[in-house]
Structure formats: C-alpha cells, structure tokens
Amino acid sequence: MDRWTNPTIAVIGLGYVGLPLAVALSRDFDVLGFDIDTARIQELNGGHDRTNELTPDALTSSSAQLTGDLGALQGRDIFIVTVPTPVSEKNEPDLTAVKKAAETVGKAIGKGGIAVFESTVYPGVTEDICGPAIEAASGLKAGTDFFLGYSPERINPGDKVHTVDKITKVVAGQTPEVAAVLARVYGAMNGDRIHIAPDIKTAEASKVIENAQRDINIAFVNEIALIFERMGLSVYDVLDAARTKWNFLDFKPGLVGGHCIGVDPYYLSHAAQQMGYDPDVILSGRRINDAMGSVLAERIHKSLGIEGAKILVLGITFKENVPDIRNSKVIDVIRGLEAFGHSVSVYDPLADIAETKHEYGVDLIGEPSGPYHAVLGAVPHAAFNDMPIAELLEPDGLVADIKGIWRGVDLGAGLRRWSL
Numbered sequence: 001m002d003r004w005t006n007p008t009i010a011v012i013g014l015g016y017v018g019l020p021l022a023v024a025l026s027r028d029f030d031v032l033g034f035d036i037d038t039a040r041i042q043e044l045n046g047g048h049d050r051t052n053e054l055t056p057d058a059l060t061s062s063s064a065q066l067t068g069d070l071g072a073l074q075g076r077d078i079f080i081v082t083v084p085t086p087v088s089e090k091n092e093p094d095l096t097a098v099k100k101a102a103e104t105v106g107k108a109i110g111k112g113g114i115a116v117f118e119s120t121v122y123p124g125v126t127e128d129i130c131g132p133a134i135e136a137a138s139g140l141k142a143g144t145d146f147f148l149g150y151s152p153e154r155i156n157p158g159d160k161v162h163t164v165d166k167i168t169k170v171v172a173g174q175t176p177e178v179a180a181v182l183a184r185v186y187g188a189m190n191g192d193r194i195h196i197a198p199d200i201k202t203a204e205a206s207k208v209i210e211n212a213q214r215d216i217n218i219a220f221v222n223e224i225a226l227i228f229e230r231m232g233l234s235v236y237d238v239l240d241a242a243r244t245k246w247n248f249l250d251f252k253p254g255l256v257g258g259h260c261i262g263v264d265p266y267y268l269s270h271a272a273q274q275m276g277y278d279p280d281v282i283l284s285g286r287r288i289n290d291a292m293g294s295v296l297a298e299r300i301h302k303s304l305g306i307e308g309a310k311i312l313v314l315g316i317t318f319k320e321n322v323p324d325i326r327n328s329k330v331i332d333v334i335r336g337l338e339a340f341g342h343s344v345s346v347y348d349p350l351a352d353i354a355e356t357k358h359e360y361g362v363d364l365i366g367e368p369s370g371p372y373h374a375v376l377g378a379v380p381h382a383a384f385n386d387m388p389i390a391e392l393l394e395p396d397g398l399v400a401d402i403k404g405i406w407r408g409v410d411l412g413a414g415l416r417r418w419s420l
C-alpha cells in the first residue's frame, strides 16, 4: 500500500488550534499529539481541556495519543505544526516557537516526510525560515528528502459552529504531489472542503490578510463610534440602519485583543517593511485598535463625572464566551480607570483566577457585591446578559456598555447609561 493512503500524523502544539485538529484527524488517521507543556498533556490525558474547545467525552473517546515525549515523534509521515506566533514588546514577529518546533520536526522526520505549518505567519516563513531549520536538524534537504506544506487555520475560539471539521481549508505544498496528499488528508476530516493554493507563500498570505482585513474593518467602526459618541448618536443605531444595505460590511466596535486579529497585521506589516513598503492602512488600523482601551477609560471617566468611583468591570477575557485572557485589551481600560483614581473590581466567571493574577496582577472577585458607582460591560459573555445590574449600582449609577450587552434592556429610573 502506498505510504500516503494511510499516513501517520504528528500534531506539534496542542492549544486552541492543535488539539481540536489532532482529535478531528484521529477519526481517520493514526495521530500523535505532542506538546512541550507537560502539565497540559497530563490534563488532556485526564480528560480536561482548559481551553473549553473539547468536552471530556470528545477527549477521552478520541484515538489520538497525546504525549510530551519527543522520542515518540520519530518517523511519522506528516508533521503538522500548530505552535504560537506572537509579537514581541515592539510588535515584531516572535518566531521562537515555530523555529523550535521546526527543529523538533527536523529531529524526527525521515526521508519523504512532510512538514506542514499551520501557525499564522507572513509569506516566506515556512520556506525561508522553517525549512532551513528542519534541514539543519535533520541533515536532509527540503524539496527532495522531505517536503514542506502550509495550511492556515481558521477556527475561532468558542465558536461551536465553524469547527475545524466543517470549514474550508486552504492547503499548499512544495510540490503538486504534496499539495494533493494534504488535500486528501485534510479533506478526509472536513468533507473535502479544500482550496489548493498555487504555492506556500500564497497560502501564508491568504491567512494573514484574513485577519488584517478584520482588524482594519473593526478600526473603522471604532473610529466612527468615537465620532458618533461626540455627536450624541449611538453607533449601534447607526449600524442597524447602514446594515440594511446589501453590501454594507457588518463589524462591531470594541477592543481587539487575543493572539490573532490584533497580532497578525503586525506580521504582514513587518513583511511589507522588509520589502521597503510602509503599510499605512494596516498600521493606522492597529494604532486605532491598540489605543481603544485608554480612549474608553477616558470616555467612561468623563461620563462618570466623579472622582474615586467604585467600578465593577464585567469580563477580562479577550473575547466573549472563552477563557483565554492572553493579550486582552480590557486591562488597558482597567489601568486607565485606575490612573484616573477609581477603584476597580473585576468579575469574570470564565477566566482562570490564578492565570489572571499571574498575567495582569488582577485579583478576580468571586461574586460582585455592590453598590458600585459604575458597572462596565467589557466582554459580552452570555452569563452577563441577564445579570441584575441595576441591583449592583448606586441609585444614580452608570452602566458603561462597551459592547451593547444591555442595549435593549430597560435599566429603570435614575441609572445613567454610556455606550459607544
């Protein structure tokens, strides 16, 4: 039987992307998942996924083997790399994890093997950085002894509809034969929803622009929100009206955090600058979105109209209904309000208490206990929709509703409302 009829697969990096992928691929293939975080491996083998992407049932019933043992990777046919690609303090691409993972692949890949990268990168990283790192560690030559591939990941944490087995996957290979193998492997998992890109750089570019496009559109909506707030107009009412046009793009204002939309445009702008091109639109979108936290703190402070207020912030994760607090911009609002002299308590039933303390020095409260001068809806977790916020507030308290969580809710007499 041809090696590629039923290849063995290793998935390297079992986070938001790698874990669901490993489990989905294991329905058709022999899959080994590897992660350097041994605590994560232990938790997963005990049936617990702290990212909430998979249920204990889905984990324990999967045939994927999950390990922290490097030796177990030897001789797999396909290696899929799904490790983080963050930015540095200076918003420069930090490729440390992909380079390390490439070395890991280099130590384990054999002749004819395929190394596929799924981490979001700028065009050129797979072939010009990861390929040579695999060559150095393996002594093999890319394109003849082993082959490269790229397949961007599009999943959206917390989204139970657009799961990895239901969305179209872009694949590219160093040769047409490799692209065909990858199309077949991924196609087995997602009902053959495959787009084969002409080459690896095109596939890399397609992913990074998907997120840069979202970032720019959100920046535009944030900008108009700040304009309309000064005019006394609700941006949500304006958007409701504009959205009735067939080709109006439907984006909402807010904080852009996490490790995709707020990060990936910096990968693209870095690559553009390397080619001598200064990307105005991409970077001004970033500037607007990165400044939103402190701008919101200033607007809310102004609306409050008092000094030393007691404020309850609802939500600290980077987006709704996920426990991920990494690169959350809510912290900028909190720090901004504190800088104005207010005292801020933060409640988030999804965020991990120890992780939040470690990452931001913030002690999450167990249960809100008012009265507060203001309640700030920062993240629209479903759990906040029906919260009796009026009961938590002083009689003339302020409801600051960044995301329009309580837009249609009658707050009763006395309470004030501030919304973008």
Ligand SMILES: NC(=O)c1ccc[n+]([C@@H]2O[C@H](COP(=O)([O-])OP(=O)(O)OC[C@H]3O[C@@H](n4cnc5c(N)ncnc54)[C@H](O)[C@@H]3O)[C@@H](O)[C@H]2O)c1
Pocket: 012, 013, 014, 015, 016, 017, 018, 034, 035, 036, 037, 040, 082, 083, 084, 085, 097, 098, 100, 101, 104, 118, 119, 120, 121, 153, 154, 155, 156, 157, 259, 260
């Ligand atoms: N989270 C998303 O929704 C999403 C969506 C699309 C694309 N992406 C991209 O996918 C990539 C992975 O993102 P994620 O959210 O899954 O990250 P994550 O932080 O949730 O998971 C990454 C995992 O990789 C492990 N890891 C780090 N270095 C490693 C190494 N050298 N060897 C083995 N394991 C290692 C970490 O321990 C962690 O468990 C990033 O490039 C990201 O931009 C993420």
